[in-house]
Structures are given as structure tokens and as C-alpha cells.
Amino acid sequence: MVAVFFAYFALVSIAAGVLTVSLKNPVHCGLALLALLMHVSGLFVLLNAEFLWAVQVIVYAGAILVLYLFVLMLLNLKADERYFHSSYLYFLGPAVGGACYVLVLLLRSPYGGVKGDVPAAAVLESGDTHAVGIKMFSDHLLQFEIIGVFLLGAIIGAIVLAKTPKSIEDVTGKK
Amino acid sequence: MVPLSAYVAVSAILFITGLLGVLIRRNFIIVLMSVEIMLNAANINLVAFSHYLESLAGQLTALFIIAIAAGEAAIGLAIIIVVFRGKISTNVDEMNVLKW
Numbered sequence: 001m002v003a004v005f006f007a008y009f010a011l012v013s014i015a016a017g018v019l020t021v022s023l024k025n026p027v028h029c030g031l032a033l034l035a036l037l038m039h040v041s042g043l044f045v046l047l048n049a050e051f052l053w054a055v056q057v058i059v060y061a062g063a064i065l066v067l068y069l070f071v072l073m074l075l076n077l078k079a080d081e082r083y084f085h086s087s088y089l090y091f092l093g094p095a096v097g098g099a100c101y102v103l104v105l106l107l108r109s110p111y112g113g114v115k116g117d118v119p120a121a122a123v124l125e126s127g128d129t130h131a132v133g134i135k136m137f138s139d140h141l142l143q144f145e146i147i148g149v150f151l152l153g154a155i156i157g158a159i160v161l162a163k164t165p166k167s168i169e170d171v172t173g174k175k
Numbered sequence: 176m177v178p179l180s181a182y183v184a185v186s187a188i189l190f191i192t193g194l195l196g197v198l199i200r201r202n203f204i205i206v207l208m209s210v211e212i213m214l215n216a217a218n219i220n221l222v223a224f225s226h227y228l229e230s231l232a233g234q235l236t237a238l239f240i241i242a243i244a245a246g247e248a249a250i251g252l253a254i255i256i257v258v259f260r261g262k263i264s265t266n267v268d269e270m271n272v273l274k275w
Binding site: 002006013017018020026029030033043049064088095099106108115128132147153157162 | 176177179180181182183184185187188189191192193194195196198199200201202204205207208209211212215218219222223224225226227228229230231232234235237238239241242243244245246247248249250252253254255256257259265268
């Protein structure tokens with residue numbers, strides 16, 4: 001059953017990613033990106049990361065994507081006639097070949113590694129949100145604070161950049 | 176049981192798709208969307224390893240990546256608005272004022 005869900009989420013997210021890159025109208029690209037984000041959040045549920053699922057839906061699909069669509073509506077773009085770079089075929093061939101090579105290497109790899117101390121059963125006992133919260137506010141507190149300062153800087157930067165500049169007459173006080 | 180390599184393969188395909196989008200699209204907004212695809216591919220990878228190696232550090236890193244993606248989208252879209260105000264275009268080939 002898990003394999004069926006995995007196949008669905010994986011195939012649809014890959015198809016939505018390809019559509020995001022290849023569609024002509026930017027609004028259609030945004031909607032394909034929405035489908036990609038939703039299906040990636042489904043993959044998170046399969047991996048026992050319910051908190052990340054919620055964050056993905058709320059922050060990515062709810063905030064970031066709305067911001068993209070808002071700017072698209074604001075700019076009122078027309079679809080370009082030539083919307084790919086002029087020499088895109090030179091990129092496409094090596095990318096597909098490289099992807100196949102990487103896939104063969106990945107599927108053959110055994111991925112042995114040192115196991116951590118939080119097995120899935122222990123996470124499910126108290127809930128993923130609880131486990132992530134305890135971990136974040138004990139071991140990763142400094143990163144959390146840094147992210148807070150970073151987001152504050154990003155907000156101030158976005159406001160300063162997007163503000164309508166005053167005209168010269170207003171600044172110098174002349175009529 | 177889905178093997179870990181399947182998740183890593185999905186992540187690799189999505190990452191290469193996003194990289195291609197950054198390289199071949201000419202609309203700045205679509206380029207930013209492709210960057211989001213690449214960040215999502217990295218998130219899938221981190222969460223999959225976090226699940227299979229039984230550690231929560233991967234999930235936390237994915238959480239921080241989502242926060243950074245939010246900041247990146249805000250700043251990138253503000254830059255697009257500034258560029259669009261001066262020159263009615265979002266084509267990356269025409270934004271060459273700072274080119275040496």
C-alpha cells in the first residue's frame with residue numbers, strides 16, 4: 001500500500017516539476033508548482049514527518065506560492081514567444097544523460113550508515129511535532145535564532161526594495 | 176517497504192529538472208520557481224535519510240530550508256518588482272546593467 005502511494009506521489013511530483021519548467025504561461029507554471037509542492041508534502045507523510053507536511057502546506061503552498069501568483073498578477077506578464085534560452089538544446093542532452101548515469105549509480109548504492117538514536121516507533125509514540133520541538137529547542141537552538149534574525153532581515157530588505165521611491169522634488173524640498 | 180534509493184532517485188530527478196529550469200528559462204519568475212523545485216528536492220533527500228537513519232536532524236534541516244526559501248522568495252520577488260519598474264521586462268537576458 002505504501003509503495004502504491006509512493007509511486008503516485010513520486011510520479012505526479014516529477015510530472016509537475018517538468019511541467020513547471022516547460023509550460024509557456026507563467027500562471028500555469030505557478031499552478032504546476034502548487035501540484036508539485038502538495039505531492040512532495042505527501043511524500044513527507046509517507047516518511048513519518050507530519051510536522052513538515054503541515055509546514056510545507058502552510059508555508060510553501062499557502063504563503064510562498066500565493067506571493068508568486070500575486071507578483072505574476074501585479075506584473076501582468078504576457079507569455080513570451082521564445083520562452084526558452086536560445087541554446088537550450090545544448091543543456092538538455094547532457095542533463096538527460098547525466099540524470100540517467102546518476103540514477104544508475106543511486107539505485108545500486110546500498111546506503112549503509114550510522115543509525116541515530118530516534119527510531120520511528122519512538123517518534124510515533126509522542127508524535128512527530130513533539131519530537132521535532134524537543135530536538136529543535138535543545139540541540140539546534142542557535143540555528144533557530146539565526147533563522148529568526150535572517151527572516152527579520154529578509155522582511156526589512158523586501159520592504160525597502162519594493163517601496164516606491166520618492167521623486168527628487170519631494171526629497172530636496174523644492175516645489 | 177520502499178527502499179531509500181527510490182526516494183533519493185526521485186529527489187535527483189527533481190533536482191535536475193530544477194537545474195535545467197534555471198539554465199534554460201528566460202523569465203526571471205520561472206527561474207525563481209525552479210530554485211524552489213531544487214530546494215524541495217533537497218528537502219525530500221533530507222527527510223528520507225532522516226527517516227531511514229533514525230535521526231531527527233534531517234527533518235530540522237528541512238525545516239530551516241523552508242524558512243530560507245520563504246526569505247529567498249520575498250527578496251527575489253522584490254528585486255523583480257524593482258527591475259520591472261525601471262524596464263518593462265522580466266527577461267534575464269535583458270538584465271545586464273551590472274554585467275562587466
